[in-house]
Amino acid sequence: MTGKAYVIGTCDTKGPELRYACDLLEAAGITPVLVDIGIRSDGTGVDITAMEVAGHHPWGIDAVFVDDRGQAVTAMAQALQRFLPAQPDLGGVLGMGGSGGTAMIAPALQELDVGIPKVLVSTVASGNVAPYVGPADIAMMPSVTDVAGLNRISRRVLGNAAHALAGMLASPVPVATDDKPAIGLTMFGVTTACVGQVTERLEAQYDCLVFHAVGTGGQSMEKLVDSRMLAGVLDITTTEVCDLLMGGVFSAGEGRLDAIARTGVPYVGSCGALDMVNFGAPETVPEHYRGRTFYEHNPQVTLMRTTPEENARMGHWIGEKLNRCPGKMRFLLPEGGVSAIDAPGQPFHDPEADAALFQALEHTVVESDDRRVIRLPYNVNDRAFAEALIEHFHEIANVE
Known part of the structure; x- marks a missing residue:
């Protein structure tokens, strides 16, 4: 097994759901890293704060934490695009969110190399996912219910997503020995x-x-x-x-x-x-x-x-x-x-x-x-x- 499982979402609105996934990953023997991208988060109980992610925006954190929500979401997505590929211990990613969270997380997943495990639980996964998946190998999973609280449905869906990522990390694909270009x-x-x-x-x-x-x-x-x-x-x-x-x-x-x-x-x-x-x-x-x-x-x-x-x-x-x-x-x-x-x-x-x-x-x-x-x-x-x-x-x- 190589690398850690980066669990990404807005902790100001989906903290319990994100921590639930982290707990399941840890129980499966995978080290989780909880990454907060919440525009209104206070940074409590996370491994990487939204402020830290925002610091990767080309114009700095002031470009992210603005009063206009649409502008803030776009800027946080840009910051995450630069933050995520730069993490040397990243083994795979589990993201979750509604339309806003998905829009912030998906572009960053597209920046990662093909083959790095990428799972994205989303409320918009049952529609046209082409703008979110793009040219990458992102596995999108419909959340069925909104990602808003833990219930009998969300526990199963988020649990399956966490276990899917755990399986990918615990059982990596053997490196090909064929050296043909x-x-x-x-x-x-x-x-x-x-x-x-x-x-x-x-x-x-x-x-x-x-x-x-x-x-x-x-x-x-x-x-x-x-x-x-x-x-x-x-x-x-x-x-x-x-x-x-x-x-x-x-x-x-x-x-x-x-x-x-x-x-x-x-x-x-x-x-x-x-x-x-x-x-x-x-x-x-x-x-x-x-x-x-x-x-x-x-x-x-x-x-x-x-x-x-x-x-x-x-x-x-x-x-x-x-x-x-x-x-x-x-x-x-x-x-x-x-x-x-x-x-x-x-x-x-x-x-x-x-x-x-x-x-x-x-x-x-x-x-x-x-x-x-x-x-x-x-x-x-x-x-x-x-x-x-x-x-x-x-x-x-x-x-x-």
Whole structure:
């Protein structure tokens, strides 16, 4: 067992609940550290006071302890983001709270490395948790009742959360003995054939981490890039850009590709699934898109074919991002189609739209010996295209 269990919440409103979890952790043989983030707490009976946490805010404690509650909550969240990763004895975290507490705790948990145990009991855990989980491995547990007093329900829920964290700390995952470097690959259902061929060829040399390009997938991959945990990236499926620019449901945000630029990690990218914007069931498609070309992937996912104008916009957006990348990079353009359903006879086959995408990329990217855009006469899922991806990755990663 390594590290202590940091138990975090607002002790001015949830003191008994937090101490209950600490008692259970201690009974399980885990050393708890009670961290108070209560804006109105007096610091009694805690291991780390709210004042100590607030001291980590870039502007000091005066930025946190203000009369405006919303401003204070935001500032405390920022302070906790800086405080938590700096603790050398941190083994795992148990947070609990309502909407305010969750908003303060979750951003700090996102700052921690993947693999550090993170459990967050929250009143908002049964809704859309994407803003709270983000690209991290946070286990959110619905509190069922409000986190407001100990009762027959809250004792069970908080107890289960405490015991879950205790189990994670008491039985750590064995460290992998495989010393192969890790690389990130992005995949969608319509690019699975390509990614499968690439991983099959590279898995003897690399630990291949495949990320589902549904927004959090791209974010998670780039978090690992920023953490220097990936030796290279094969970003075959950049479809999250479609949803960012056209309002789909799988956007990875404006920060997509920024980690590549920040780190200079060896990067081979492509246009996988840039032919589609993702929506939910058909009735969820925005009214202004009525009359477009759609494909029902399943009852819960409706795909919309991108137009030449939209593709040109995406090509320019991606190209501008690639221009900021200082490392070695290649971006491959599959002239035979960017997805399994963008091929002759398939519902999204549209050579004019693809051409607009490729031309925008070529016109935007400033090429050099290290930064190249390469056209290939294949569909993204053709074996020859997978071979080209591998060849170019070996070239820039200096692998024989």
